[in-house]
Every structure is written in C-alpha cells, then in structure tokens.
Amino acid sequence: MSLILTLNAGSSSIKFGLYAPSDEPREEARGQIDALGPEARLVIEAGGVETSEVIGPADHATGLARLIAALGPLCAARQIAAVGHRVVHGGPDIDGPRVLTPALVAQLDALAPLAPLHQPHNLAGVRAALAAFPEAVQVAAFDTAFHRGHPFVNDTFALPRRFFEAGVRRYGFHGLSYDYIAGRLRAVHPRLFEGRVIVAHLGNGASLCALEGGRSVASTMGFSALDGMPMGTRVGQLDPGVVLFLLDQGMTAGQITDLLYKESGLKGLSGISHDMRVLLASEAREAEEAIAYYSFRLAREIGGLAAALGGIDALVFTGGIGENAGPIRARAVAKLGFLGLAVDADRNAVNAATIHAGRVPILVMATDEERIIARACARALLTKGAEGENWIPCVSS
Incomplete structure (x- = not known):
C-alpha cells in the first residue's frame, strides 16, 4: 500500500x-x-x-x-x-x-x-x-498555471513590448483554488459552468478570477501576488508612482517590499489586525474603515471582471473570508444590483450554499487546493x- x-x-x-x-x-x-x-x-x-x-x-x-x-x-x-x-x-x-x-x-x-x-x-x-x-x-x-492562455489584453501591461517577451506580464494566482471551484461547478452546476462566472477567493491572500466555460480569462492579480484586492497584510492595487515616491524619499527596495507585503492591507489600514474576524468584532473606527475599503474594492473588482466577461451568470465566494464573512459579501453585493446581484440576508447570515435574492446566482463554496495537488x-x-x-x-x- x-x-x-x-x-x-x-x-x-x-x-x-x-x-x-x-x-x-x-x-x-x-x-x-x-x-x-x-x-x-x-x-x-x-x-x-x-x-x-x-x-x-x-x-x-x-x-x-x-x-x-x-x-x-x-x-x-x-x-x-x-x-x-x-x-x-x-x-x-x-x-x-x-x-x-x-x-x-x-x-x-x-x-x-x-x-x-x-x-x-x-x-x-x-x-x-x-x-x-x-x-x-x-x-x-x-497557482499560475490555471491562468495561462489569457487573451493578450488580460495578460499584458502597456510597457514596451520587449518587457512582455521577457516575462513582465500578468500571471494571476490562486489557480489551484479556481481549478477546484471550476470542477465543482461542472459537477454540481453544469449550466453555470458553461457560462460567465466570477469567483472571489478571499482569505489572508485575496483575488478574483473570471471564468468562461470553466477557463480563466482574467484575474485581479497581476505580475505579483500584490495586485488587485487588499489582503491581510498586502496592499493590493497601488499607483506605481507611490513606489517611485517612496524610493525618492530614501526607502530601500527591501523596506518597500516589507511595507507592501507585510505591513499593508487590513493590518496597515486598521492598525489593529490582519484578521477579518477580529476587525468585524471590533468597534474601532479604524476597523470599520478597513472593512469599508475592502468591501468597496471587492465590489469594484467584481464589476471590472463582469466587464471583461461581457456580463455575469454567477458569482462564487470561496476562501476563509469568502466562505464565512457574510457581512463582507453583503456589503460588496449591495453595490452591484445593476448586474442583477442581490443577497438574501437570512441565507447569507448562515453561510448557505446559495445566498442570492436576485436573478444572478450567488454561491458559497468551500475550496480544496490539496485535492487538486493530490490529483x-x-x-x-x-x-x-x-x-x-x-x-x-x-x-x-
């Protein structure tokens, strides 16, 4: 054996x-x-x-x-x-x-x-x-393999072409999680699997992926695992001019790396914790502001990927925050009624498998990256x- x-x-x-x-x-x-x-x-x-x-x-x-x-x-x-x-x-x-x-x-x-x-x-x-x-x-x-095959417009930056050829491009991450979710959709919701699905993998690291027929066509993470959503300690989307400014102010590349990867995100915004559970339980103004920024960016990223897909047929939440933080799901979706998205408050509160109250299905699904590795x-x-x-x-x- x-x-x-x-x-x-x-x-x-x-x-x-x-x-x-x-x-x-x-x-x-x-x-x-x-x-x-x-x-x-x-x-x-x-x-x-x-x-x-x-x-x-x-x-x-x-x-x-x-x-x-x-x-x-x-x-x-x-x-x-x-x-x-x-x-x-x-x-x-x-x-x-x-x-x-x-x-x-x-x-x-x-x-x-x-x-x-x-x-x-x-x-x-x-x-x-x-x-x-x-x-x-x-x-x-x-994690990057699932995103290979993106259309050129979702893979490149507007830099001179030689940088793309040298590997400076959008890679996307959390691919093992998205691979598993795509497989579960095919098994349990085959009609949705064939359509336009946005998956939000929200944990200490966070990203979103646009799927069409189960294949990744766009992701919020780019060249590194810093881009897109704010995370536990990572900054998320940032004007590159900020990095140039910090260099000009005398910070070293190592100090900036620590700042962007280890001191930012929910931890940096709140000054309290990188853990969403702690922030949701806190009455501090800084905790509320960190939650508000996170929810706003989540709504914005869903909207952006819906544009990349030309519409949305389903939204899936996964990861520790995605599966368990009903208030975050509700706050983000509240801004997206124009896409046909709405949350059923009662089902959302108990992390039910389906939580939608609008025409577009909203699913809560556990991911299993280890199973993808085992396969x-x-x-x-x-x-x-x-x-x-x-x-x-x-x-x-």
Missing part, C-alpha cells in the same frame, strides 16, 4: 493532506501547522477526529520537520509514493503540474522575487520532502514510466 502526501506551504501556515492513490484520490488525513511564529500549533484531522497541540516557536523549516515527524503514525508503515507541492509561481510557460527535477527546481528558485512571501517557502517544502522521501515522485502544482500526483504515478519526461497529462478537474 502507498500514499500521496500533499504540502501547501503558505506565508503563515503549512497545510498537508494524506491520500490513498486512485482515479479520485481518497483523503485519509489532513491538517496544518498553523500560526507559524512564537505559538505555532499542529492540527490533524483523521477518521473524523481532530487533534490539536501547541508546538511552540516554529518557522517554516522547524514546522516542516515537526509535520514530517507527525506523519509516522498516520502512514501506518505504508510508503509515501508521491509528494505533491503547491508552488505559487511557474513563470510564463508552465500551464499544468510537473514532476520536479533539479533543473526545474532551479528554474523555480529564480522566480522567487516574483512571489517572495510564498515561493521560498514552497521550495523549502520541496527540499525537505526530497530529503525525507527520496524515493517518492515529487510533483509541483502551480496531479495520482496522474504522475500512472505515468511514472515515462523516463526523462516531467510533463503530466492534464485532465479536467
């Missing part, structure tokens, strides 16, 4: 999943190292039972080591045959999952400046897994015999 392990190393947590390989991998356990920092916590859910323990100070390296040590009892002497990794950035050419090779890891390392909060941690997970499971097939599934691993195991080849046949989710 063998198992698939998935690793999803984010900016503040490391998620994992254990699956029995099959055409549709069967989940046996999942969990995460949460709140990396002085009071990290290991959470494991297996057999319907959740256990949690504080493991104390942990960064990504020590957190990964602790997680790998915890896998022993879960594996029950079974071999880890494949390890799947979420990798945020795959560059302009990678349009699907890949088996990792030393050359590919080096290529992905070079993309770290484009996703500094994530790529180094993703690759730290790769290296830890290579050391812990040297015989396993190592697979990367990319890529299962396909890689089926094609393991292709010596020297790291391309994985792609089948729709």
